[in-house]
Amino acid sequence: PHRNYHRCWVLNRLSPFLSRSCLFVVLHIALQAAVFGEYTWEVFVYCWELQFHLLLLLLPYLLLAGNMGCFLLCSRANPGVVTKSNAASLVQVYAYDGVLFQRGLVCPTCSVEKPARSKHCSVCRTCVHRFDHHCVWVNNCIGASNAGVFLLYLLSLTATAAAIAAVTAAFLIQVLLLSNIMHGTYLDAQGQEHAVEIPFLVQHLFLTFPRIVFMLGFVILLTLVLGGYCSFSLYLALTNQTTNEWCKSRRFGGSPHLPSQPHDRPLVYKNIYSKGIWRNLKEIFKPPTVLERKKKT
Numbered sequence: 608p609h610r611n612y613h614r615c616w617v618l619n620r621l622s623p624f625l626s627r628s629c630l631f632v633v634l635h636i637a638l639q640a641a642v643f644g645e646y647t648w649e650v651f652v653y654c655w656e657l658q659f660h661l662l663l664l665l666l667p668y669l670l671l672a673g674n675m676g677c678f679l680l681c682s683r684a685n686p687g688v689v690t691k692s693n694a695a696s697l698v699q700v701y702a703y704d705g706v707l708f709q710r711g712l713v714c715p716t717c718s719v720e721k722p723a724r725s726k727h728c729s730v731c732r733t734c735v736h737r738f739d740h741h742c743v744w745v746n747n748c749i750g751a752s753n754a755g756v757f758l759l760y761l762l763s764l765t766a767t768a769a770a771i772a773a774v775t776a777a778f779l780i781q782v783l784l785l786s787n788i789m790h791g792t793y794l795d796a797q798g799q800e801h802a803v804e805i806p807f808l809v810q811h812l813f814l815t816f817p818r819i820v821f822m823l824g825f826v827i828l829l830t831l832v833l834g835g836y837c838s839f840s841l842y843l844a845l846t847n848q849t850t851n852e853w854c855k856s857r858r859f860g861g862s863p864h865l866p867s868q869p870h871d872r873p874l875v876y877k878n879i880y881s882k883g884i885w886r887n888l889k890e891i892f893k894p895p896t897v898l899e900r901k902k903k904t
């Protein structure tokens with residue numbers, strides 16, 4: 608009977624994970640493996656022969672290790688699931704702003720009272736406290752308890768892509784400098800002599816190292832996209848907003864605030880959760896609890 612009980616407990620614990628698809632996690636790992644495979648078997652070997660500094664060549668692996676740690680912490684964490692037993696205390700953590708979050712609403716699916724800043728996630732099928740968004744890449748919700756580690760995950764992923772891009776670009780530039788091709792000339796189809804220009808150099812590199820140039824193009828694109836997303840996430844963290852709140856507040860944004868019905872009071876959104884840059888940043892790493900709030904007031 609003890610073993611049966613244990614098995615049931617494990618299945619109950621696993622069910623939200625089984626219902627979520629891990630397609631994007633597989634894609635995530637496959638892309639990382641492809642980039643690091645290419646880096647290890649070609650770029651690293653060539654750079655080692657060209658006597659690049661070992662620490663520079665190892666930097667992408669160090670960042671990858673940090674990134675994988677953050678990935679595991681973020682994907683396996685309880686993001687802050689609202690349950691019947693903790694709802695009463697979570698309701699007291701944040702004030703209801705009366706615009707995005709109304710007091711006294713009950714989630715029709717979980718039948719728990721919705722704390723301010725929480726939202727029901729249809730993928731996880733639970734309400735999540737300080738809900739940010741459901742991330743398919745880590746296959747978990749981002750909420751009060753894992754928002755900080757998610758930011759670290761994003762920063763380390765961007766840094767990994769940037770480090771690989773930098774080492775690879777340095778390698779290709781070194782190849783061009785050593786080959787002295789930049790001072791040469793080439794003959795076109797009409798037999799005319801031309802000085803070497805950038806498109807010719809890119810073409811030359813692509814024909815010589817097709818996989819490396821393709822990989823470099825991919826990691827540069829990734830660095831730009833992730834860099835943009837990182838900046839956005841950092842902005843949200845510093846202003847103490849969740850992605851959910853940012854999206855919803857767009858509806859109340861823009862001036863003047865014209866009510867849809869003449870007798871309606873115009874709803875003006877104002878971020879009431881911001882406590883200044885440093886305390887906002889601290890909050891995503893150390894979510895406030897009811898006890899803390901009581902201590903301060």
Ligand SMILES: [Zn+2]
Pocket residue numbers: 714715716717718726727728732733734
């Ligand atoms: Zn719910």
Ligand SMILES: [Zn+2]
Pocket residue numbers: 728729730731732740741742747748749
């Ligand atoms: Zn979710």
